Each structure stands twice: as C-alpha cells, then as structure tokens.
Amino acid sequence: MKEIESKEIQKWKDQYPLLSKLISMEEIFWFNPNIEKFQTGIKKSPLIQEDVRDAEERLKRFAPYIAKVFPETKKMNGIIESPLVDIPSMKQSLERNYQQPILGELFLKCDSHLPISGSIKARGGIYEVLKHAEELALQHQLLTVHDDYSILDSDRFRTFFSQYSIAVGSTGNLGLSIGIMSAKLGFNVTVHMSADAKQWKKELLRSKNVNVIEYEADYSKAVEEGRIQADMDPTCYFVDDENSHDLFLGYAVAAVRLKKQLEELKITIDENNPLFVYLPCGVGGGPGGIAFGLKVLYKDYVHCFFAEPTHSPCMLLGLMTGLHDRISVQDIGIDNITDADGLAVGRPSGFVGKTIEPFLSGNYTVCDEQLYMLLKELVDTEAIRLEPSALAGMIGPIKLFKEGTDYLQKHNLTKKMNKATHIIWGTGGNMVPEEMMAEYYRKGLKLTLNEQ
Numbered sequence: 001m002k003e004i005e006s007k008e009i010q011k012w013k014d015q016y017p018l019l020s021k022l023i024s025m026e027e028i029f030w031f032n033p034n035i036e037k038f039q040t041g042i043k044k045s046p047l048i049q050e051d052v053r054d055a056e057e058r059l060k061r062f063a064p065y066i067a068k069v070f071p072e073t074k075k076m077n078g079i080i081e082s083p084l085v086d087i088p089s090m091k092q093s094l095e096r097n098y099q100q101p102i103l104g105e106l107f108l109k110c111d112s113h114l115p116i117s118g119s120i121k122a123r124g125g126i127y128e129v130l131k132h133a134e135e136l137a138l139q140h141q142l143l144t145v146h147d148d149y150s151i152l153d154s155d156r157f158r159t160f161f162s163q164y165s166i167a168v169g170s171t172g173n174l175g176l177s178i179g180i181m182s183a184k185l186g187f188n189v190t191v192h193m194s195a196d197a198k199q200w201k202k203e204l205l206r207s208k209n210v211n212v213i214e215y216e217a218d219y220s221k222a223v224e225e226g227r228i229q230a231d232m233d234p235t236c237y238f239v240d241d242e243n244s245h246d247l248f249l250g251y252a253v254a255a256v257r258l259k260k261q262l263e264e265l266k267i268t269i270d271e272n273n274p275l276f277v278y279l280p281c282g283v284g285g286g287p288g289g290i291a292f293g294l295k296v297l298y299k300d301y302v303h304c305f306f307a308e309p310t311h312s313p314c315m316l317l318g319l320m321t322g323l324h325d326r327i328s329v330q331d332i333g334i335d336n337i338t339d340a341d342g343l344a345v346g347r348p349s350g351f352v353g354k355t356i357e358p359f360l361s362g363n364y365t366v367c368d369e370q371l372y373m374l375l376k377e378l379v380d381t382e383a384i385r386l387e388p389s390a391l392a393g394m395i396g397p398i399k400l401f402k403e404g405t406d407y408l409q410k411h412n413l414t415k416k417m418n419k420a421t422h423i424i425w426g427t428g429g430n431m432v433p434e435e436m437m438a439e440y441y442r443k444g445l446k447l448t449l450n451e452q
C-alpha cells in the first residue's frame, strides 16, 4: 500500500479527534462508537456459538493424546488451561501508584503459564495444528472421531504426517506453539520469524527440529514471505495468523473454560455484576477470539477492551478509521518498534477487526516504559513473572476509571462497579529465560526509581 497522502491524514485528524495523539504516540483510550447490543451484533458475525462448541469438542478429542505426549498436561487430563488468580496486592499497588481506586475485584488470567508454550498462543496455535492433523488423518481413514486419539503418538502416524509440512509467520510466540505442536505430531514445520523475534525462541525451536527462517523485516513481511513459500508447496499448510478462523476459534474456547473457573470461585456475572476484560492485542486473533467467546456466553454483561503499544496501535487505527487491514501504523508515520514483541504488529487482521467491531467496548494504548514498570510491580507484589507484552492489560482498570466515566454512565454501570470483576489477560512469560526476565525487572526498577 502506498504512503497515505498527508492531505488525507489531515482530513482524518479533523474527523477523528484522537488521531493526532495516536500519531504522536501518546497514550490514548478510544471507546468504540460502533458497539452494539449482542443480539444485533451477532447477526453480522461470520462465526456463531456452534463453531466455538465444535472447537471445544475437538480439543476434548485430542486431550488423551496431549496428556500422553506433554506430561505436564497430565494432571489436567490433556486440557491445556491456565489458572485464574486474584491479585489483591497488585490492585493496592496500582491504586496507590496511580491515585485511583479500582472498584470491584481484580484477577489475572495466567496464560503466561499455559503448558507447552507459555503464552496465549498455546490456545489458537495448537488448536489449528490439531485441527489440520485431524482432517488429514480422517481423510486418509487412519482415524475416526470415536477413536482414542492417543494412538496418534506412534511411528505410524508420525510417518504419515512427515509427508506434510506446516508453515507460519510469527514474532515469536505463535512460532513456538505451531512449531512445538507440529514437530511433536511429525510434521515438517517452518517458522518465518520477524526481526524482533527473540534469539532464545529461535534456538528453542531449532532444538526441537523446527526450521527457522529469519527476516530483517517486521511481522507482516515474515507472514508474506511464509505465505509465498508455502504456496509453492502443495503439501504445505500455511497457518494464516491474519485471516484464520481456526486460530480465532481455538482462542474462543478460553471463554468456556473461564466461565467454569468463575463459577468455581462463586463469582456471578449478570446484569448487576458486570465483567471487564483487558486483553493485549497484536494482529488481533488472540484477544479477538477470547472476546468473541466471552460475548457469546455473557452477552451485554461483559465489556472487553484491547490494549496495544503506543508504537503499534494497529487494531485501534483500523477500527477508528474503519479501514481495518487497509491501513498500517507505518502509513501514518508510526514506527512499529516496541519491546512488546508479541504486539509488534503494524497492520491488523481485517477478519478480526470486522468480526469484533460490534462487540468491542474500546481500545487503549500503553507505552513500553509503563509495561516494564508494571512488570516489576507484579513481581514485587504477587511474585508473578510476565513478559512485557503481557502487562498491557494491567493498566486497563486504572484507565477505565480515569477516562471511561461516559462509557460507564451510558451503559448504566456506574452504580454497579463495586460489584464488578476485572480480569487482566496475562498473555505470556513463563518460557522467558531467567536472565532475560531479570533484565526486564531491572529496566522496570530503573524506570520506577526515575519516576519517583
């Protein structure tokens, strides 16, 4: 896409008052003017509740196999799920540091501690690989849906899958999920990594027999190259992070699981007990899928917000202008350079943007310095270690109470906030090497001391 003319940008600045601040990379909070009641929004959706249920059933079929080949999932019977924990000390610290009470209870969804690949990508990424494997095995009559899928852990199946390949473009975490799962099944797998992907992620994948191809360019370029190479090989299946319905549905299953966890904690979500969820957003599939799943279950009682770095606000830009994937942050002069590697995406998924548009409450941006300070604070208060990207959600409740008065009033929520449940989606971190985590912590500490 050619550079957007500056005249055009001026026109948009007049039309979208927040755009100037977005361009100057200030932190902003955008409330979605296109949000609708769930019942009208869902009529426009290309996906329905049945699709989420189908994905959930498929993951159940694979559970005996997962439990067998990834022993760390055994105690969960092969279901890849993460804990939901309350974080009262972090809540106090946020309230103190930002001089802002947070009404309601604050929880962290620890996708950072998902088994197998230690990030939110263990949902969508692994699901899509499993779905592809199942389709191939069913097609070749090696498997029926009534079988015990632990039979997939055999030389017969590994030899069969070795005739096929899988490819993906990634900033790192999706590559880990797709790479580890595909290699385990026996596929030939290639991960096309953008320049910002961390060295340890590449080394980890190579140690598991995954082909890693490195690019000097950003995520969109890695995806584009991966797609071209995969197109040349008829046995190759390309996991298309920008358009995949399967990834989206794999993520959406998280909602069903979360509902159970909330019920176990005796937390009610209904008209008088609203739920707020804050999700870090890259290309959009992860947060989009989860938000979709939650809206299907909780309808107008759940309020979902996406969080992006000030240097990579691609989804916010696509939604605000209505251009979705027809605009990138580079088009308006933003560099897409952030330490939040899972979120370093310049152009959003058009499919996700359009699907989520009627359901999303809003989208805010956060600067890298803030992410490091929150990272340090979460270690100090709760001894939980997340990667920088995963902290983007943490500031959400503070921002909502500071800037969302109109939103809360409009949705008749103001008086209900003391009964609200806030869930921060902690999207990654458990696989980060210790010395790197120590470095992140030091950065956060230094920034915090400078602030005081």
Ligand SMILES: *Cc1c(COP(=O)(O)O)cnc(C)c1O
Binding pocket: 119, 120, 121, 173, 174, 280, 281, 282, 283, 284, 285, 286, 287, 288, 342, 343, 387, 389, 390, 427, 428, 429
């Ligand atoms: C990928 C990722 C996200 C965002 O998911 P998208 O599907 O790219 O929007 C958030 N946090 C972490 C740690 C990630 O790896």
